Amino acid sequence: xxxxxxDVLVIGGGLAGERAAVEAAMRGCDVTVISLIPAxxxxxxxxxxxxxxxxxxxxxxxxxxxxxxxxxTVKGSDWGADQDRIRLFVEAMxxxxxxxDHWGVPWNxxxxxxxxxxxxxxxxxxEDRQEKAGLITQRDxxxxxxxxxxxxxxxxxxxxxxxxxxxxxxxxxxxHDRVEAVALIHDGQNCLGAVVRDLRDGSLRPYLAxxxxxxxxxxxxxxxxxxxxxxNEGTGCIIAQDTGLVPLGNMEAIxxxxxxxxxxxxxxxxxxxxxxxYLLDRDNHRFMxxxxxxxxxLASRDVVSRRMIQHIRAxxxxxxxxxxxxxxxxxxxxxxxxETRLREVTDIxxxxxGVDPLTEPVPVLPTQxxxxxxxxxxxxxxxxxxxxxxxxxxxxxxxMHGFNRLGGNSLAETLVTGWIAGTKLCxxxxxxxDAAFAPKLIEEAVRAQxxxxxxxxKGGGDENVYQLRKExxxxxxxxxxxxxxxxxxxxxxxxxxxxxxxxxxxxLESHGKWANPELSMALKLPGMIRLALSIAYGGLKRTExxxxxxxxxxxxxxxxxxxKRTLAYWKQPDDELPTLEYEAPVITESPPGSRGYGESQVxxxxxxx
Amino acid sequence: xxxxxxxxxxxxxxxxxxQTAPRMDxxxxxxxxxxxxxxxxxRIREEQDPSLMFDFSCRAAVCGSxxxxxNGKPQLACQTLTQTLPKKTTLHPLPVFRHVGDLGVDTxxxxxxxxxNIGSWVHTEEEFDPQAIEQRLPNDLMLEIYExxxxxxxxxxxxxxxxxxxxxxxxxxxxxxxxxxxxIDPRDQRTNLQYYDVMGTDDGIxxxxxxxxxxxxxxxxxxxxxxxAMVRRKMAMTGLKGK
Ligand SMILES: Cc1cc2nc3c(=O)[nH]c(=O)nc-3n(C[C@H](O)[C@H](O)[C@H](O)COP(=O)(O)OP(=O)(O)OC[C@H]3O[C@@H](n4cnc5c(N)ncnc54)[C@H](O)[C@@H]3O)c2cc1C
Ligand code: SF4
Ligand code: SF4
Ligand code: FES
Numbered sequence: 051x052x053x054x055x056x057d058v059l060v061i062g063g064g065l066a067g068e069r070a071a072v073e074a075a076m077r078g079c080d081v082t083v084i085s086l087i088p089a090x091x092x093x094x095x096x097x098x099x100x101x102x103x104x105x106x107x108x109x110x111x112x113x114x115x116x117x118x119x120x121x122x123t124v125k126g127s128d129w130g131a132d133q134d135r136i137r138l139f140v141e142a143m144x145x146x147x148x149x150x151d152h153w154g155v156p157w158n159x160x161x162x163x164x165x166x167x168x169x170x171x172x173x174x175x176x177e178d179r180q181e182k183a184g185l186i187t188q189r190d191x192x193x194x195x196x197x198x199x200x201x202x203x204x205x206x207x208x209x210x211x212x213x214x215x216x217x218x219x220x221x222x223x224x225x226h227d228r229v230e231a232v233a234l235i236h237d238g239q240n241c242l243g244a245v246v247r248d249l250r251d252g253s254l255r256p257y258l259a260x261x262x263x264x265x266x267x268x269x270x271x272x273x274x275x276x277x278x279x280x281x282n283e284g285t286g287c288i289i290a291q292d293t294g295l296v297p298l299g300n301m302e303a304i305x306x307x308x309x310x311x312x313x314x315x316x317x318x319x320x321x322x323x324x325x326x327x328y329l330l331d332r333d334n335h336r337f338m339x340x341x342x343x344x345x346x347x348l349a350s351r352d353v354v355s356r357r358m359i360q361h362i363r364a365x366x367x368x369x370x371x372x373x374x375x376x377x378x379x380x381x382x383x384x385x386x387x388x389e390t391r392l393r394e395v396t397d398i399x400x401x402x403x404g405v406d407p408l409t410e411p412v413p414v415l416p417t418q419x420x421x422x423x424x425x426x427x428x429x430x431x432x433x434x435x436x437x438x439x440x441x442x443x444x445x446x447x448x449x450m451h452g453f454n455r456l457g458g459n460s461l462a463e464t465l466v467t468g469w470i471a472g473t474k475l476c477x478x479x480x481x482x483x484d485a486a487f488a489p490k491l492i493e494e495a496v497r498a499q500x501x502x503x504x505x506x507x508k509g510g511g512d513e514n515v516y517q518l519r520k521e522x523x524x525x526x527x528x529x530x531x532x533x534x535x536x537x538x539x540x541x542x543x544x545x546x547x548x549x550x551x552x553x554x555x556x557x558l559e560s561h562g563k564w565a566n567p568e569l570s571m572a573l574k575l576p577g578m579i580r581l582a583l584s585i586a587y588g589g590l591k592r593t594e595x596x597x598x599x600x601x602x603x604x605x606x607x608x609x610x611x612x613x614k615r616t617l618a619y620w621k622q623p624d625d626e627l628p629t630l631e632y633e634a635p636v637i638t639e640s641p642p643g644s645r646g647y648g649e650s651q652v653x654x655x656x657x658x659x
Numbered sequence: 660x661x662x663x664x665x666x667x668x669x670x671x672x673x674x675x676x677x678q679t680a681p682r683m684d685x686x687x688x689x690x691x692x693x694x695x696x697x698x699x700x701x702r703i704r705e706e707q708d709p710s711l712m713f714d715f716s717c718r719a720a721v722c723g724s725x726x727x728x729x730n731g732k733p734q735l736a737c738q739t740l741t742q743t744l745p746k747k748t749t750l751h752p753l754p755v756f757r758h759v760g761d762l763g764v765d766t767x768x769x770x771x772x773x774x775x776n777i778g779s780w781v782h783t784e785e786e787f788d789p790q791a792i793e794q795r796l797p798n799d800l801m802l803e804i805y806e807x808x809x810x811x812x813x814x815x816x817x818x819x820x821x822x823x824x825x826x827x828x829x830x831x832x833x834x835x836x837x838x839x840x841x842x843i844d845p846r847d848q849r850t851n852l853q854y855y856d857v858m859g860t861d862d863g864i865x866x867x868x869x870x871x872x873x874x875x876x877x878x879x880x881x882x883x884x885x886x887x888a889m890v891r892r893k894m895a896m897t898g899l900k901g902k
Contacts (some may be wrong), residue, residue, distance in 0.1 A: 091724050095721060145789045148787075155804075219779060220778075228765075402740075404693065527700075563675070566709075
């Protein structure tokens with residue numbers, strides 16, 4: 051059997067994975083990154099708006115500091131996050147942005163002089179100072195107190211990932227693309243690598259490593275309608291949960307972005323509203339000013355998304371060929387702005403729905419966008435449950451986002467957690483690694499996956515792969531969305547339980563050989579349904595509203611009973627439901643309080659309403 | 660407008676199965692408003708032939724996965740609305756790149772080799788100083804770099820290039836553009852002579868015939884014509900001075 055031996059295996063070639071790989075390579079480790087697609091095509095490349103760091107360079111950032119960034123992030127999380135991570139994160143960020151600059155990111159810069167901007171429906175003026183000329187400039191974003199988001203036009207993820215991948219090439223990081231990790235190899239205590247399927251010819255190979263990083267990004271695609279790339283199917287989380295030892299944290303915490311383009315669900319960046327764009331209803335009225343007088347269009351994403359749906363329910367939606375939607379209006383920002391700083395957005399609207407945002411408002415609806423949950427780790431990005439396993443980026447639940455991530459904090463997190471994971475796993479390899487790569491264990495791990503493949507090709511079942519997938523998507527879309535309630539969550543759990551049972555009897559319509567795409571889908575579908583169940587069941591049990599998890603039947607944030615993180619284990623393969631455990635978030639500086647935006651009903655920890 | 664029934668003729672071949680000869684398969688599908696080829700191909704796979712191989716990722720024209728020959732022209736499938744196509748459309752994989760299966764080609768290896776060949780990163784002797792603030796740089800220059808950096812490595816310009824189609828050692832416009840991105844970046848300390856070593860050859864800029872198939876085709880409107888001219892001028896000057 052052909053094997054790949056490496057010190058460090060990084061599963062995922064997005065920003066988080068490559069940052070971890072580069073750190074380990076700089077420390078002299080032999081590093082292999084694996085990815086479903088060429089690394090630069092990873093979903094990180096699609097991020098538009100920018101990355102948060104308290105640099106305080108532009109006039110509108112004067113007064114900003116890492117402490118303000120800390121507080122904005124804690125409020126954004128609705129106190130669900132680990133504050134020790136947030137502190138580490140905000141302190142690291144200025145340096146992280148500058149290191150990316152050193153490596154070549156063409157950050158937009160401060161141009162001294164007067165400039166105009168739109169906020170709260172009005173035009174304002176400010177002046178950038180001479181002494182800041184040429185430093186990295188910043189834009190406004192949702193849920194923040196100052197302009198803090200560093201950017202390169204609206205292609206920030208693209209320039210960051212291209213730069214990171216350049217640096218990976220420079221440091222000789224090996225990248226194997228068109229391969230997929232289908233299982234972790236472990237001995238019950240130590241993670242020893244992964245079983246990997248080659249997506250060119252369908253063969254299986256073990257990748258053996260002293261340390262393994264899961265950096266597989268989000269899992270938005272289990273909701274059929276999502277802004278995520280089509281690879282974001284959560285396989286990294288699946289293989290971690292499949293060990294029975296590693297829990298997934300806060301899976302019910304799903305972010306819905308206010309502005310995805312109807313009907314293709316491509317993201318329109320929050321930068322549009324950051325730069326002064328409006329949300330309008332059927333009467334061309336700026337309704338966000340009524341609901342959120344202070345932050346208006348720039349309240350946190352969970353709040354804006356809820357207000358939008360609330361407004362549509364109040365009969366103010368715009369009737370369109372795909373049901374009701376609302377408008378995003380950026381016409382007033384002008385041609386120059388739209389064709390430079392919002393160029394990708396402008397192109398997307400023109401090419402994908404034939405709407406020119408210069409002359410027409412853009413149809414938008416809140417859509418699944420980000421997974422706050424993922425492989426639960428400690429502050430060193432080491433996964434719970436297995437030594438030598440790490441997680442970074444959106445796939446992880448390091449947990450600086452709690453129940454709602456702020457825009458621009460995610461690109462930032464990929465680089466911070468990638469850096470930390472890379473550093474800590476090197477320490478682990480140097481000082482603490484002492485496991486054996488027992489040949490029998492490895493053969494058994496590969497054989498188990500080969501048996502699944504052979505079983506699917508041999509046939510015997512009667513369930514259609516794509517039909518089942520569609521039913522899973524619908525169960526989530528219909529019942530586990532922006533507004534949730536007990537009966538609907540219960541319904542989703544029951545439907546998904548049934549789908550999970552049926553997913554054991556899949557029948558391929560095609561031959562299933564080599565790199566057959568139907569086989570690829572069949573292999574991951576049961577795991578995707580388990581993720582869906584972890585979301586729905588976690589949401590059903592959480593009888594409160596916090597951040598993006600909003601229960602119509604429990605509208606208050608309940609700090610008395612629910613100031614805690616859900617940990618979803620899948621202990622036995624035959625289990626029907628995940629086993630849920632709970633732990634308290636780390637609160638170091640900021641006791642639970644009011645966010646200053648949103649519905650803000652709180653049951654305080656001491657129990658007084 | 661009456662709804663059309665689209666006809667697609669799709670190239671089929673799996674290199675894992677050399678016994679089965681390449682063929683064209685025909686599929687039909689009802690057109691819908693604002694339908695693009697991502698939707699069409701996904702639906703064909705899910706409803707008609709689950710063995711059909713093709714590549715998409717972002718489905719938003721930013722990741723460069725889905726370049727293919729659409730009625731003979733290299734284009735991004737996700738960004739192609741069916742309303743811009745005739746009733747009958749043929750799809751082939753991009754030429755030049757190694758074939759993976761049906762409409763999929765291996766751009767990953769091609770581009771990775773390119774990075775290594777030209778040193779696609781900022782070359783600098785300077786160490787990163789975590790305590791220091793960033794280097795001051797003019798915004799206009801950053802925008803200029805971004806203009807070249809926007810390339811999404813879809814490979815369409817390479818597929819459209821007459822030279823690259825007949826000479827597999829020719830670097831293609833995308834490579835020239837990549838190096839140009841570093842040439843105009845003051846953070847990269849390479850000299851023109853060093854750039855000349857990788858680009859001032861017949862596989863490099865001097866192999867380009869200047870017919871600009873690349874510039875016409877680029878879905879991101881990267882200014883390839885301007886960039887090729889700039890690099891040609893610089894390399895010619897360096898060549899003259901160097902000798
Ligand atoms: C449209 C969009 C716009 C966004 N804009 C912003 C923004 O402006 N600012 C911001 O801060 N955040 C933004 N985000 C969020 C942010 O971009 C992502 O959270 C972040 O880029 C995720 O990076 P990552 O490295 O964790 O994962 P990804 O970049 O998604 O990479 C995942 C990698 O894992 C690989 N992979 C997955 N499964 C496997 C497997 N089983 N085996 C092998 N490889 C595997 C994939 O091939 C890929 O290489 C945006 C997100 C979206 C969807
Ligand atoms: S230059 Fe244009 S056509 Fe060529 S690879 Fe880049 S984006 Fe594609
Ligand atoms: S101009 Fe040069 S690179 Fe462009 S298509 Fe012609 S030969 Fe190829
Ligand atoms: S799928 Fe990303 S460019 Fe078409």
